[in-house]
Amino acid sequence: MTCTETSALANWGNYPKTRATLSYPETPGEARQAVLQHARIIARGNGKCYGDAALGATVLSTLRLNRLLNWDAANGIVHAEAGVLLADLLDRIVPDGWFFEVTPGIKNITVGGAIASDVHGKNHPAKGCFSQHLLDFDLLRADGETVACSRTENPGLFWQTCGGMGWTGVILSARFRLMRISSVYMRQTAVRAPRLDALFEAFDAHRHLPYAAGWVDCLSAGDAFGRGVVYFAEHDTTPSPLQYPHKDTRNVPFYAPAALLNALTIRAHNHMLFSAAKTGEQRVDLDRYFYPLDRIRNWNRLYGRRGFIQYQFCLPEAASPDGIRKVLETIRKSRDLPFLSVLKRHGERPVEAIHSFPERGYSLALDFPRTKTVFGLVNQLDELVWQLGGKIYLTKDACSAARMGRVDPAAFGEPKFHSLLKERLLQDK
Numbered sequence: 001m002t003c004t005e006t007s008a009l010a011n012w013g014n015y016p017k018t019r020a021t022l023s024y025p026e027t028p029g030e031a032r033q034a035v036l037q038h039a040r041i042i043a044r045g046n047g048k049c050y051g052d053a054a055l056g057a058t059v060l061s062t063l064r065l066n067r068l069l070n071w072d073a074a075n076g077i078v079h080a081e082a083g084v085l086l087a088d089l090l091d092r093i094v095p096d097g098w099f100f101e102v103t104p105g106i107k108n109i110t111v112g113g114a115i116a117s118d119v120h121g122k123n124h125p126a127k128g129c130f131s132q133h134l135l136d137f138d139l140l141r142a143d144g145e146t147v148a149c150s151r152t153e154n155p156g157l158f159w160q161t162c163g164g165m166g167w168t169g170v171i172l173s174a175r176f177r178l179m180r181i182s183s184v185y186m187r188q189t190a191v192r193a194p195r196l197d198a199l200f201e202a203f204d205a206h207r208h209l210p211y212a213a214g215w216v217d218c219l220s221a222g223d224a225f226g227r228g229v230v231y232f233a234e235h236d237t238t239p240s241p242l243q244y245p246h247k248d249t250r251n252v253p254f255y256a257p258a259a260l261l262n263a264l265t266i267r268a269h270n271h272m273l274f275s276a277a278k279t280g281e282q283r284v285d286l287d288r289y290f291y292p293l294d295r296i297r298n299w300n301r302l303y304g305r306r307g308f309i310q311y312q313f314c315l316p317e318a319a320s321p322d323g324i325r326k327v328l329e330t331i332r333k334s335r336d337l338p339f340l341s342v343l344k345r346h347g348e349r350p351v352e353a354i355h356s357f358p359e360r361g362y363s364l365a366l367d368f369p370r371t372k373t374v375f376g377l378v379n380q381l382d383e384l385v386w387q388l389g390g391k392i393y394l395t396k397d398a399c400s401a402a403r404m405g406r407v408d409p410a411a412f413g414e415p416k417f418h419s420l421l422k423e424r425l426l427q428d429k
């Protein structure tokens with residue numbers, strides 16, 4: 001039976017916070033009732049987007065629509081309800097020798113969330129976004145009808161929904177393909193780059209390796225400006241026992257004081273990340289390579305109760321080295337310093353994947369504590385990224401200008417599916 005509650009709600013960045021009435025349907029029929037009952041509603045998976053996407057006055061949580069409908073271990077095809085977590089699938093698929101073709105840097109997200117943000121991983125040039133491996137899904141529409149969507153059946157709605165941030169309806173279930181693995185290990189090569197141009201050279205020199213993600217020291221100056229470490233990897237092909245290597249997690253039990261992350265502590269943290277990085281080749285397990293942040297539960301509390309903003313932008317390839325230099329220079333002149341950063345290389349966006357975030361080039365994700373001044377910095381970064389022909393990732397967005405996502409919510413024609421993100425973008429147009 002559908003359970004309903006009213007409570008305070010936020011996504012991973014803990015900003016913004018809102019009060020919402022949440023319903024938790026357990027069956028597609030109950031989801032239909034919830035959609036018909038409310039003039040406005042938005043689907044929510046596990047709330048691991050950062051900003052205001054999965055928030056609204058009325059929210060439909062899919063967390064109880066979480067049945068694995070079929071697991072075809074011979075062909076590596078998952079059929080799951082939208083609320084199934086990728087983390088839960090790992091225990092089922094890895095022992096049978098399969099892994100996700102595309103996974104974001106977090107495993108506690110739902111299948112519905114992976115589709116609605118069209119998530120990407122560290123292997124975008126090789127494997128694209130989640131939609132590339134998606135076979136079909138059932139979509140609950142505003143009139144209560146369920147529509148089957150695939151590349152051949154309702155293809156327009158299929159592509160509108162991938163990366164469509166929940167604005168086309170509620171994804172009820174989906175089928176997607178996996179990739180074969182014979183080991184739970186990755187062969188990782190870490191490269192320490194003493195300057196920004198060396199970081200880009202490292203990405204270029206290791207194009208043959210399918211996975212890559214880098215960290216940039218956004219506070220380094222002089223000859224070390226833009227230094228960082230890139231972690232490249234490929235799947236190890238030497239067979240190993242196929243148990244998913246769950247790691248012990250640590251917890252951040254309380255919200256940290258706002259002053260914890262300051263120039264001094266961030267500098268010390270960056271120094272440690274750069275000098276302690278173990279360079280060269282080593283064998284690391286899937287959990288350590290793909291989901292390092294999942295090992296600290298509630299790490300978002302390190303930013304304190306005021307929360308944080310993640311600013312993830314993507315620039316065209318030719319504009320990337322100089323553009324990212326300009327972004328780092330802008331940040332260095334501001335009072336707002338990012339604690340975490342992730343640099344990724346991206347391949348071509350398929351033309352039909354109209355709402356996918358990554359474009360051929362590079363993206364940089366930056367986590368800033370939410371201060372009074374950070375919104376001014378975001379305005380400046382928006383202007384710069386826009387001038388350089390870039391865009392931002394809507395699933396991380398909490399305060400960018402409406403144009404920056406390069407997606408128009410008004411074009412979705414479904415007023416019922418309404419989030420805070422949609423409202424903000426429509427108001428800002």
Ligand SMILES: Cc1cc2nc3c(=O)[nH]c(=O)nc-3n(C[C@H](O)[C@H](O)[C@H](O)COP(=O)(O)OP(=O)(O)OC[C@H]3O[C@@H](n4cnc5c(N)ncnc54)[C@H](O)[C@@H]3O)c2cc1C
Pocket residue numbers: 011012042043044045046047048049050053054062082083103104105106108109110111112113114116117118119120121122164165166167169170171172293395396419
């Ligand atoms: C530590 C961390 C690392 C991350 N790394 C990456 C990364 O490497 N690559 C990447 O692409 N993303 C990354 N993300 C972002 C995350 O993968 C996406 O925001 C994802 O959509 C979250 O899934 P969720 O189930 O929590 O969905 P939510 O956060 O609840 O919702 C996200 C969006 O999907 C919509 N939605 C959810 N379920 C449905 C449904 N059933 N039907 C219709 N719409 C729905 C919501 O309305 C919302 O617009 C990361 C997030 C974190 C916290």
